[in-house]
Amino acid sequence: MNPASAATQPLSLSTSGPLAGTVTVPGDKSISHRAIMLGALAVGETRITGLLEGEDVLATAAAMRAMGAEIERRNDGDWRVHGVGVGGLLQPRTALDMGNSGTSTRLLLGLIASHPITATFIGDASLSGRPMGRVITPLSLMGASFTATPGAGGRQTLPLTITGLCPAVALSYTLPVASAQVKSAVLLAGLNTPGDTVVIEPVATRDHSERMLAGFGAKLTVAESPQGRIITLAGEAELRPQDIIVPGDPSSAAFPMVAALIVPGSDILIRNVGINPTRAGLIRVLQAMGGDITLVNERIVGGEPVADLHVRHSALTGIEVPPDGAPSMIDEYPILFIAAACAVGTTVMRGLEELRVKESDRISVMAQGLAACGVACEELPDGLIVHGQGGEPLPGGATVAAQLDHRIAMSFAVLGLNAQARVTVDDARPIATSFPDFVAMMQMLGATAHR
Structure with missing residues (x-):
């Protein structure tokens, strides 16, 4: 929009x-975003029933198409996603327009961070004022490089260009603020990163990413500790297509x-x-x-x-x-x-x-x-x-x-x-x-x- x-x-x-x-x-918007993204990284056909067809999720679908996935809506309202495999994302030819979707932007930055491609993100006036530093910080530690627009209060905002690194550097990262988006961005970057990527969240946040990553076949463990939830993801994953009911x-x-x-x-x-x-x-x-x-x-x-x-x-x-x-x-x-x-x-x-x-x-x-x-x-x-x-x-x-x-x-x-x-x-x-x-x-x- x-x-x-x-x-x-x-x-x-x-x-x-x-x-x-x-x-x-x-x-569910959170589940819909993740179903499209992980389906696009699996090899084979993922079927999604009940996908939210709001503008935010459609922006995610358009971005994944731009990076090589085949995504279509069937006449019965179900969606089909034919993925490119982990590590198979392609260089987008034009800027990725995220509209108003902060979730799309932050999670896709995670996906791209461990792929050898460069992508520019743009959005509407509202999204262009939202801070991206919270995901830029851990993804930079994994090797991705960023050029962001300086925003109010020292924020790093859109338009933003990311260049991923492959192979990226495995990371153990403690979330400084409770954020499912930051957690998910780091875990998604870990899919194409050798070794174990670890996220420690002192305060539990929504766990759709963990549930869906495990469902697609990623090797993921969650352990409780005095420091909080310790989420460990084994890299270089091979994701299997799924039938998702949202x-x-x-x-x-x-x-x-x-x-x-x-x-x-x-x-x-x-x-x-x-x-x-x-x-x-x-x-x-x-x-x-x-x-x-x-x-x-x-x-x-x-x-x-x-x-x-x-x-x-x-x-x-x-x-x-x-x-x-x-x-x-x-x-x-x-x-x-x-x-x-x-x-x-x-x-x-x-x-x-x-x-x-x-x-x-x-x-x-x-x-x-x-x-x-x-x-x-x-x-x-x-x-x-x-x-x-x-x-x-x-x-x-x-x-x-x-x-x-x-x-x-x-x-x-x-x-x-x-x-x-x-x-x-x-x-x-x-x-x-x-x-x-x-x-x-x-x-x-x-x-x-x-x-």
């Missing part, structure tokens, strides 16, 4: 009654889930949602606030735990959210801020420095939007304190600048369902990066969309 290429698309949601019905949400994205399910909790009388079922423990933090926090969320039909699909979520309107109570749970729900904090605004009492959320370097500074942007909608909140260096409105409809009546951030846009659209006066998101176009059918799904549940 190029935000400058078309007029903005304002959006507001409202409802005259409870939300009700059964819906599904798009495939569960629904818990980050996307968060929006209808909170909508049902805050709209009186609502009762909905969200089918086939991934409940990986490293991703299910929001469910645990909302339940601790009094949210009526029941996991139904729990099962394992493609190595990932999955369930249907039965959600009913609830009287929420403010709590202090444990900071150590942030990695398991980092992308869900914007919609949690909305739930906190609709609760009785105060919710304190800390340990969220990562939110300041997402698609936007999500702490600052959410604080400004909440204040504009009549919600009292206090911005902290590492979080937000939200004073709930006691369960009553929020004042609303504002137009909120989403700052090209899909999760900000969806969060304030959901807030509008429980507001006295209409809440308008200034531009809904970024929603397509992760949840193209968001508005249609909310309409299925009973909401009215105003554009």
Whole structure:
């Protein structure tokens, strides 16, 4: 998506009654990215069902095609990936346009770091302001070289050019901050690196990379230690093609889930949602606030735990959210801020420095939007304190600048369902990066969309 290429698309949601019905949400974005990438490094045909067809994942698919993989969408909605094998990536002929996808960029930098090719990454205005130094540092230690654009605050940003090294240098790296993207980038670089690549994470982050690498046949071990989780990957891997079923994205399910909790009388079922423990933090926090969320039909699909979520309107109570749970729900904090605004009492959320370097500074942007909608909140260096409105409809009546951030846009659209006066998101176009059918799904549940 190029935000400058078309007029903005304002959006507001409202409802005259409870939300009700059964819906599904798009495939998990994290798993979709990794399925495309690892399928492109396997020899043979990988089949993917339920792939998220948002702009971020499509950017990953386009980049892997540019480096030699054959990737096609079948008429039945399934995807087929014919890989080039580990070490077989080709020199792309043009710059790789990542659009708004930080995940695509950071993980692909890892893939390329141990291949003898050079690639230039570009992106939209939002992505071009996001820091890449956190992956450049370990990948440089493995031998890759980088030319990045100097950004605000000394950040290394896009446009960025990487030249990989083959053979790369095996690395033992302790993550300085909890980041699944940095962990994954180093592990992906290790696939084509002789010897063992080791990542030590003091705080556990989402483990989709470890699960999927093992599923594709990589030799990978995970051990607990006083220093944290020690992940060891044997290099020069030979990956086998897989049949992947992508569960629904818990980050996307968060929006209808909170909508049902805050709209009186609502009762909905969200089918086939991934409940990986490293991703299910929001469910645990909302339940601790009094949210009526029941996991139904729990099962394992493609190595990932999955369930249907039965959600009913609830009287929420403010709590202090444990900071150590942030990695398991980092992308869900914007919609949690909305739930906190609709609760009785105060919710304190800390340990969220990562939110300041997402698609936007999500702490600052959410604080400004909440204040504009009549919600009292206090911005902290590492979080937000939200004073709930006691369960009553929020004042609303504002137009909120989403700052090209899909999760900000969806969060304030959901807030509008429980507001006295209409809440308008200034531009809904970024929603397509992760949840193209968001508005249609909310309409299925009973909401009215105003554009």
